[in-house]
Amino acid sequence: MTNAYSAVLQSDILNTYYADNAKKLHKTVDRILCKFGGLSGKDTDDFYSLANEVFADVIKRYDYKQPFDGFLYSCLSNKIMSEITKRNREKRKADRMAVSLDVFKGEEEELSLLDFLPSDFDTFEEAAKRQESGKYQDKVERYISKLSNRQVNILNLLIDSYEPYEIRKILEISPKEYADSMQIMRSYENVRILF
Template identity: 50%
Template sequence: MAISGVAILEPYCEDDMRLLRKISNSIFRRFNEPLAKADYDDFYSIANETLWKAYNAYNPDMGVSFDGFLRSCLEKKFKSELTRRHRQKRIIDRFAVSLDAVDGDGDDCCLLDFIPSDFDTFEEAVKETDGGGHRDKVRRYIARLSNQQIAILNLLVDGYKPNEIQRMLEMSPKGYAENLYTMRSYENVKILF
């Protein structure tokens, strides 16, 4: 005998939607990626909404049980939601810009040249420490740099801008960025502390 009317929903709604959660959890386990705990509430809400829509769309003449129909509806809805979330991530990633990327204005500057930082290698290099120990640290730091990096350091301390330094030292923006990266690397900077 087929269950009719609202009685078809009763097993899913009893005991704080226990059966609906159980079915949803079995679908979640088959996903290629685990859900974060915060996502479960979102997906349970989707499951509740899908249960009601499945009930309204279900026809016993379809030749499939309501359980099977509901499960297929839930799987489709959950996959659609995951696809939508991944699409949003991809859209956001398209607008991401590397801090080292050279701008297209012809100045051969990158975002790192304009973003203020809490840490300044050169400020740390000249900071006063107890007993004048900073001079030894600065000497050891400078000893680790190449001649070109020392030239860059001197010009930066004198207040020249990156595009001016590149022009004066006849270097490409990429070469300048690589040298600056090496100068600011933890391996070199850790000497200053």
């Protein structure tokens, strides 16, 4: 096959795939992507860009011994699958690196990460600002009625300015039991009663 004839075929292939704003190339990518779920519009745009790179490589390597459409589809499918695998691997890696705020850090597991985060938010103070004609007492009573005895004891000790490690020592509970109780006490389901 002569270079002139090869150039004409490449030009025809380019025109076919890139006519009407790369409609045929996008349809090919869409056919591959429909096998995968959970892709956003940004993901699709990323894969269209990737398809342009693959197309440029495929047209250089095309040997005219097989149909171009099948060769392109195969190469695109392999590249997209590799990219999705890479993205999923990165997500799993990020998940493994995530740390819960309730994980205990510090000397003898006395403090959780939440103890290190500065915050001037006070649930009770905030609720007091929003109370309506004495209804605050009713809201606090409803909040406390949803808590277990251990959680009420923790709440009382927190109000009395005890530190988390002191509360655990007084109530003879483990760091995990304390963290679980605090998570329940701070949960939206319980705290929303106060507002």
